Structures are given as C-alpha cells and as structure tokens.
Amino acid sequence: MTDVLLVLTTLPDAATAQGIARSLVESGHAACVSIGAPVRSIYPWQGAIEEADEVPLAIKTTVAAYDALESALRALHPYDLPEIIALPVDRGLPAYLQWVGDMTTKHPESR
Template sequence: MSADLPGVLLVMTTLPNADTAARIARALVEGGHAACVSIGAPVRSVYVWQGALEDASEVPLAIKTTANAYDALEAALRALHPYELPEIIALPVTRGLPAYLQWVDAGCGGAGRSC
C-alpha cells in the first residue's frame, strides 16, 4: 500500500438475523466507527460451540473502517453484539481505488484520526 493512502480494514462479523444486523450497522456508521457497513444475504454457518455441532442461519456484515479506528469499532461491536463470542475478524486492505480508500478514511475521522 502506498504511504499516502490510509490504512483501511475490512472487518467481518455475523449476526443472528437481519433486524439485528441493520441495527448494529446503523449504530457503527452513526457512531463514526465505520464509513460503510454492507449487510449481506443470510448464510448458513456450521460450527462447533460448547461441544455441540451447530447449523445456523446468520447475516454477515462487511464493515469498512481504518486501522486507527479499529479499537473503538471493536469495543462498540462487542457492546452491541448479541453473541457471547462474536466473530470479529479484521483484514487489511492492501490495494484499492485510492479515492474510495480516502473516502473510508474521511468517514472515520480522516487523516489518521480515529472515528
């Protein structure tokens, strides 16, 4: 990534239903923790939780934020998330349309400031 581009992250999580996903997406954007949150179509998740095989329908969120804003975003997401152990995975964006990456940065306070 170019030194003049902001450190953008794509943060992934899943929620139990569309209403919860929409509520959390709005809270993250309104709170300045994310520039944009994309709500995906329901997915089927198969996993082991507390020794039992689970098969659940979940709604994924793709959260666009900055590295500087991550800690505040994680804290807000943990406070809002209904799961005991939520999936919160941050992936660095190593390339992208510069104008879009700068828009994400501006949506999170800009110029390296956290949201």
C-alpha cells in the same frame, strides 16, 4: 498497503444486523457497512456441532478507528463470542480509500 480494514462479523438476523450497521456508521466507527444475504454457518460450540442461519456484515473502517469499532461491536453484539475478523486492505480505488479514512475520522455530524 493502506490503513483501511475490512472487518467481518455475523449476526443472528437481519434486524440485528441493520441496527448494528447503522450504529457503527452513525458513530463514525465505520464509513460503510454492507449487509449480506443470510448464510448457513456450521461450527462446534459447547460440545456440539451447531448450525445457524446468520447475516454477514462487511464493515469498512481504518486501523486508527478499529479499537473503538471493536469495542462498540462487542458491546452491541448479542453473541457470547462474536466473530470479529479484521482484514487489511492492500489496495483499492484511492478516492474510495480516502473517503473511508475521512468518514472514520470526522465527527458524525460533519459527515
């Protein structure tokens, strides 16, 4: 087990996804954010079945940085109830996992 997390969320459009991704990396809350191709989400919301095109983000961070990342993501996210799911990274390329840790613990200007 490592201290790296993969955090998943979805956004309503590419511009919002890009802005949030950049903010999370610039602030040092995330080492990297991958923006995916639009997906179609189907879910119940406020008594109706909704369908929406959304843009997924895969955010690489650490356990130590997660609380600050979640707080920032909630503040930036346009949804009333954003999907924020953190998955532990069991294994990975050691040098990459070290890099994720380094990028989320250093001050943004030193990266």
